Amino acid sequence: MRGITCARWVAVAAAVVLGATGCGGGGNGGGGGGGAVLTASWGDPQNPLEPANTNEVQGGKVLDMIFRGLKKYNPKTAAAENMLAQSIDSDDSQNFTIKVKSGWTFSNGEKITAASFVDAWNYGASLKNNQKNAYFFGYIDGYDKVHPDSGAQTAETLSGLKVVDDLTFTVRLNQKFSGFPDTLGYAAFAPLPRSFFTDHAAWLKKPVGNGPYTIESYTRGAQMYLKKWDGYPGADKARNGGVTLTVYTDNNTAYTDLLAGNLDLVDDIPAAQLKNVKSDLGNRYINTPAGIIQTIAFPFYDKAWNQPGSEKVRTGLSKAINRKQITETIFLGTRTPATDWTSPVLGTAGGYKAGLCGTACDYDPAQAKKLIEEGGGIPGGQVKITYNADTGSHKEWVDAVCNSINNALDNDKACVGNPVGTFADFRNQIGQEKLTGPFRAGWQMDYPLIQDFLQPLYYTGASSNDGKWSNKEFDTLVNRANAEGDPAKANALFQQAEGVLRDNMAAIPLWYQNGSAGYSQRLSDVELNPFSVPVYNEIKVSG
Amino acid sequence: MGRYIVRRLLQMIPVFIGATLLIFLMVNVMGDPVAGLCGDRACDPATAAQLKREFGLDMPVWQQYVTYMGNLFTGDFGTAFNGEPVIDLMASAFPVTIRLTVVAILFEIVVGITLGVLTGTRRGKPVDTVVLVLTLIVISVPVFVTGLVLQLLFGVEWHWVEPSVSAEANFGELILPGLVLASVSLAYVTRLTRTSIAENRRSDYVRTAVAKGLPRRRVVTRHLLRNSLIPVVTFIGTDIGALMGGAIVTERIFNIHGVGYQLYQGIVRQNTQTVVGFVTVLVLVFLVANLIVDLLYAVLDPRIRYA
Numbered sequence: 149m150r151g152i153t154c155a156r157w158v159a160v161a162a163a164v165v166l167g168a169t170g171c172g173g174g175g176n177g178g179g180g181g182g183g184a185v186l187t188a189s190w191g192d193p194q195n196p197l198e199p200a201n202t203n204e205v206q207g208g209k210v211l212d213m214i215f216r217g218l219k220k221y222n223p224k225t226a227a228a229e230n231m232l233a234q235s236i237d238s239d240d241s242q243n244f245t246i247k248v249k250s251g252w253t254f255s256n257g258e259k260i261t262a263a264s265f266v267d268a269w270n271y272g273a274s275l276k277n278n279q280k281n282a283y284f285f286g287y288i289d290g291y292d293k294v295h296p297d298s299g300a301q302t303a304e305t306l307s308g309l310k311v312v313d314d315l316t317f318t319v320r321l322n323q324k325f326s327g328f329p330d331t332l333g334y335a336a337f338a339p340l341p342r343s344f345f346t347d348h349a350a351w352l353k354k355p356v357g358n359g360p361y362t363i364e365s366y367t368r369g370a371q372m373y374l375k376k377w378d379g380y381p382g383a384d385k386a387r388n389g390g391v392t393l394t395v396y397t398d399n400n401t402a403y404t405d406l407l408a409g410n411l412d413l414v415d416d417i418p419a420a421q422l423k424n425v426k427s428d429l430g431n432r433y434i435n436t437p438a439g440i441i442q443t444i445a446f447p448f449y450d451k452a453w454n455q456p457g458s459e460k461v462r463t464g465l466s467k468a469i470n471r472k473q474i475t476e477t478i479f480l481g482t483r484t485p486a487t488d489w490t491s492p493v494l495g496t497a498g499g500y501k502a503g504l505c506g507t508a509c510d511y512d513p514a515q516a517k518k519l520i521e522e523g524g525g526i527p528g529g530q531v532k533i534t535y536n537a538d539t540g541s542h543k544e545w546v547d548a549v550c551n552s553i554n555n556a557l558d559n560d561k562a563c564v565g566n567p568v569g570t571f572a573d574f575r576n577q578i579g580q581e582k583l584t585g586p587f588r589a590g591w592q593m594d595y596p597l598i599q600d601f602l603q604p605l606y607y608t609g610a611s612s613n614d615g616k617w618s619n620k621e622f623d624t625l626v627n628r629a630n631a632e633g634d635p636a637k638a639n640a641l642f643q644q645a646e647g648v649l650r651d652n653m654a655a656i657p658l659w660y661q662n663g664s665a666g667y668s669q670r671l672s673d674v675e676l677n678p679f680s681v682p683v684y685n686e687i688k689v690s691g
Numbered sequence: 692m693g694r695y696i697v698r699r700l701l702q703m704i705p706v707f708i709g710a711t712l713l714i715f716l717m718v719n720v721m722g723d724p725v726a727g728l729c730g731d732r733a734c735d736p737a738t739a740a741q742l743k744r745e746f747g748l749d750m751p752v753w754q755q756y757v758t759y760m761g762n763l764f765t766g767d768f769g770t771a772f773n774g775e776p777v778i779d780l781m782a783s784a785f786p787v788t789i790r791l792t793v794v795a796i797l798f799e800i801v802v803g804i805t806l807g808v809l810t811g812t813r814r815g816k817p818v819d820t821v822v823l824v825l826t827l828i829v830i831s832v833p834v835f836v837t838g839l840v841l842q843l844l845f846g847v848e849w850h851w852v853e854p855s856v857s858a859e860a861n862f863g864e865l866i867l868p869g870l871v872l873a874s875v876s877l878a879y880v881t882r883l884t885r886t887s888i889a890e891n892r893r894s895d896y897v898r899t900a901v902a903k904g905l906p907r908r909r910v911v912t913r914h915l916l917r918n919s920l921i922p923v924v925t926f927i928g929t930d931i932g933a934l935m936g937g938a939i940v941t942e943r944i945f946n947i948h949g950v951g952y953q954l955y956q957g958i959v960r961q962n963t964q965t966v967v968g969f970v971t972v973l974v975l976v977f978l979v980a981n982l983i984v985d986l987l988y989a990v991l992d993p994r995i996r997y998a
Contacts, residue, residue: 192956194728196774203729275737278745280728283735297737352774368775369783370858370948394858394946397955401946404854408847411855538959572727572961579726579733604732612732 183376183389184689186671188413188682189402190393192369197355199338200272200279205592209681211335213374213391214255214357216382218246218265219333223677223686226439226493226596228330231382232260232339232358234315241326241633244319245312254341255362255377262317264339270294270305271345272336281336283611284594287328289320324631326638331595360386360685370395374684386685387673406666412689413674415665415682419541422480429666435482438680439493439593440661441601442483444533444549444586445615446654452527452584460523462653463508465531465586468516468556471509474548475659482664485509486657489646490601491593493678499598499639505650505657513556520557530561532585536574537567542588549658578614589614589655596678598642602626606654615655622648692989695997696982703978708760710974714967715756724748724961728772746770746964759967769964771957777968780953785972787860788949791941792934794862794869795876799927803877807884807923808916814889822885826878838871838944855946868945872938876930883926887919894918921991928984932977936970 193207202211218233230236234247252260271277273285275295282295289308294301308320321328331337339358344351354363360382361374372393376386394411396402399418405411407428417425417433425433446462448454453462471485484492488504520526533550535542543565550563566585568574577583591612593600603626604610608618622645629641649655663680672688725739725748734742743749747758762769768777810819829837845867846854856864891897892915900910939951950969957965988995 192773194773194960275741278738278741280734280738282738295735295737297735298740367783367858369780369953395948396855396946397948397952398943398946401855401944404842404847405946408850408854410846410853570727570959570961572724575726575729575733576723611735614733 183387184670184691185373185390185392186388186412186687186689187392187394187410188684189396189399189405189411189415190372192395195280196352198279198344198352199268199340200277200281200284200336202335203280205679205681208335208679209393209684210355210363210372210374211338211357212359212677212679212681213361213684214355214359214363215335215338216357216359217333217335217338218248219330220384221333221596221678223675223683225495226498226678227495228333228596231333233329233332236329236332238329241324241328241631242321244321244328246317246319248315248317250315252358252381253379254339254356254358255379256341256343256356258341258343260339260358261314262311264341265337266309266311266317267345268338268340269309271340273306274304275301279336281334284331284334284336287321287323287325289322291322326630326633326635327597327599330597331600334595360384361391364390384685388684388687388689391684403666406668409668412668412671413665413682413687414667415663415676415680417482417664417666419479419544422482425664425666432669432671432674433664433666434674434676435662435664436676437484437492437678438661438663438676439491439596439678440680441486441489441491441591442658442661443486443489443589443591444656444658445589446586446617447581447583447615448618448654449581449616450527450584453586455524457523458527459652460519461526462523462656464516464519464523465526465553466508466516466653466656467510467512467519468553469549469656469658470511470552471659472511474545474552478544478548479659482662483659484662486659489649489655489657490598491660491678493593494596494598494601498596499642501643501646504643504646508650508653509657511552516553516556517558526562528584531563532566533563533587534566534568534574534577534583534585535588536569536571538570543567545658546588581616586656587614590661592679598639599626599630602642602645602649603630606649617652617654619648619652619654622654692997696986699982699985703975703982706978707971707974711760711967711971712756714970715759715963716752718961718963718966719752719755724772724963727961746772759964763971768968771965772960772962777964780965781968781972784948784950784953784969787947788935788938788942788951790860790862791865791869791872791938791947791949792931794865795873795934796927796931798870798873799877799880799930803880804884804916804920804923806881808888808911810881811885811888811919812892812911814885819885822881826881829874829878834871834875835940835944837874838868838941841867841871842944858948860947860949865947868941868947871944872934872941876926876934880923880926883923884919887922888915891915891919917991921988924987924991925984928980928987929977931980932973935976936973 191206194204195201197207197210199211202208216231219228220231222229232249232252234249236244236246238244248262269285272279273282273291273294285291288306290303290306293303294306311317341356343356354366360377360380362377364373364375366372375390399416402411402414403418403421406414446453475483475485487502487509490500492500494500533546535546537543546565550565553563554560591605604612606613606617606622607626608623625641625645629638632638632641663676665676665682667674670690673686675683677683725734725742728734747755770776806822810822813819842854845851852867897915900914935950939955942949942951953965954969989997
């Protein structure tokens with residue numbers, strides 16, 4: 149071993165290099181026939197790509213491309229329109245008869261029947277399948293048997309679902325819910341082919357659906373190439389040859405890639421780049437409302453925040469926040485000050501009512517100070533707003549909100565931010581009711597219904613009622629609204645329920661969040677849907 | 692020599708167990724990972740309980756650790772929360788990071804040592820001063836600044852390379868990220884080689900070699916360099932582990948899906964299995980690299996013998 153020289157050392161290193169090259173490589177997502185392919189930014193989906201198991205935007209993007217359900221939400225108006233549904237009828241808002249259009253198939257050629265839906269929903273609801281969206285099936289009769297809160301499940305399938313014939317099935321709900329048909333555009337209600345059940349592992353490697361795209365290749369954690377499905381029977385065919393989704397760890401890199409012409413579409417403009425985005429992209433930057441509202445929630449399980457007069461303190465805090473200034477200076481117009489508890493994407497027809505919050509959401513420092521004093525002052529003398537510091541630049545706005553409150557109350561120590569290291573830990577502390585002060589709450593709608601902005605968040609014992617707020621009047625109004633068959637009347641009742649939220653200031657509405665995206669010169673007709681996901685099938689690619 | 696290697700390998704066992712236990716405990720201290728799986732809402736209690744049972748999170752920590760170690764010896768690194776076996780994540784991440792590390796190490800060896808010899812043999816000359824100042828700058832600027840600036844210049848302004856690395860991560864694409872990753876160590880290697888060379892130039896054996904009438908080139912490469920390389924080899928050897936684990940920043944900037952990316956995602960999502968698995972392998976790499984360094988001493992300096 150004594151004679152080794154520098155030259156040999158290098159030779160050894162070179163051999164290692166060559167060896168390592170051999171390990172690399174993989175599928176190449178190149179272009180196919182029938183129109184040009186665009187490249188778009190993506191994030192690694194947190195869960196396996198099953199429809200009833202995907203609860204975040206990144207996995208949702210893919211499902212949006214490869215699945216079509218009974219209903220589809222209009223990308224512009226957010227209205228639920230029939231897609232695979234021929235008709236959804238009900239006399240009593242509780243028993244529904246659903247007819248499926250004939251002529252639809254999955255991209256593997258399999259016919260879509262009533263059973264494709266019923267089997268998929270039964271799979272999604274069943275506790276043993278660990279589907280994180282299982283609660284979406286909670287309105288269907290028999291859910292408590294297949295998905296009990298504790299203990300083992302006593303049934304395999306939902307008793308409320310019955311296949312009548314090849315293309316018809318019936319749904320029985322466990323309560324009246326007139327908005328139920330409009331929830332069916334959510335990805336969790338998508339139909340599934342037989343191969344999903346017979347060869348689950350293979351299906352997960354390369355999911356098969358019935359949407360305008362088919363998955364051509366999928367390298368987990370890195371890239372997915374979706375090709376236009378030429379045989380797609382729907383009206384919303386893809387107007388491009390395909391989409392290559394590339395995973396980016398850091399959206400700053402994606403933005404840099406867009407500027408360098410290495411990427412066509414970025415659907416999340418990093419906060420640090422908002423200042424330059426207009427000069428960088430000009431009119432190739434879009435900033436449109438999305439169904440997301442940010443609020444500050446309160447711990448109603450804590451006596452200090454839940455006693456007579458507390459509502460004055462909460463309203464006072466709401467009036468001490470200068471929403472306009474914060475959205476303009478920190479978010480540079482990518483957020484809009486909130487004046488109700490829903491979202492403008494619903495439209496007035498969908499129940500959105502601008503200004504419903506009234507003066508309780510207006511910035512008025514003098515009045516704020518007075519209200520808080522009348523209400524007995526801030527519990528413990530200081531508001532601690534808890535937030536997770538790992539994502540979403542929450543620190544900036546929490547500090548700004550506190551600053552605004554401190555200025556209004558002439559007290560430097562009236563409000564401080566309380567950062568929690570990770571999102572999981574943040575959720576943990578909320579779940580275990582450890583927080584003794586207000587905390588950040590964000591809500592992204594599951595389906596564009598006013599009900600989705602109110603019931604899951606403020607109904608007694610609801611799944612996302614993290615502050616444990618409870619109010620009989622509110623609950624009654626929501627129940628009445630759900631039983632109401634006429635959408636206009638139902639919306640009026642929901643708005644009345646919102647009035648209860650306002651009078652008690654159950655949560656402080658802060659602002660509506662916009663979706664933002666930037667694209668290259670090759671693309672045209674780029675839009676974001678109300679879920680802030682690009683409408684990929686409408687995008688045209690030149691060259 | 693053989694007995695020495697066996698002894699060293701045996702010593703690795705307690706280090707390995709201690710290191711994995713520490714990481715395991717640290718990840719567990721961060722709290723319940725299932726809470727972060729359901730977005731901005733609480734998971735429904737039944738599904739959360741079921742998930743915990745499936746991932747073994749309902750057992751006490753010591754039992755989780757014992758189970759984990761048991762599985763580890765059968766080659767089972769567990770499953771990540773997105774349903775992928777950790778071993779698959781490793782199979783896709785490690786080749787990429789190894790390629791990146793190889794590029795970085797090559798930069799350190801070729802550029803670093805060359806510059807070190809150049810400056811060491813020309814102390815006080817202009818070239819020495821220039822390189823010294825340059826290395827000082829590189830050492831004092833944080834890696835993410837170097838990375839972002841180079842990415843902007845080469846990728847966006849001049850269009851010499853793509854600003855990000857594709858999913859395949861070929862060697863050609865990794866040159867720039869490799870340079871960024873190596874930059875600080877490269878500066879250290881240069882300085883280390885320079886000092887070592889300068890010191891040994893005055894030693895007796897060099898004077899003897901020169902007096903023998905050997906050509907200058909032979910004196911430098913055979914006598915001077917070989918004896919001066921011991922501290923440099925130590926540094927580069929320990930750097931292998933550091934580069935592989937410490938590439939998080941570089942991998943993020945250039946969107947490389949290697950070990951750093953998986954570790955980052957594992958930590959953010961509190962994915963115990965991913966974090967412990969990857970760090971365990973990194974610990975092994977560190978230990979083996981150290982062993983190889985020690986063995987190389989004997990090659991470089993015939994006076995060192997292991998028994």
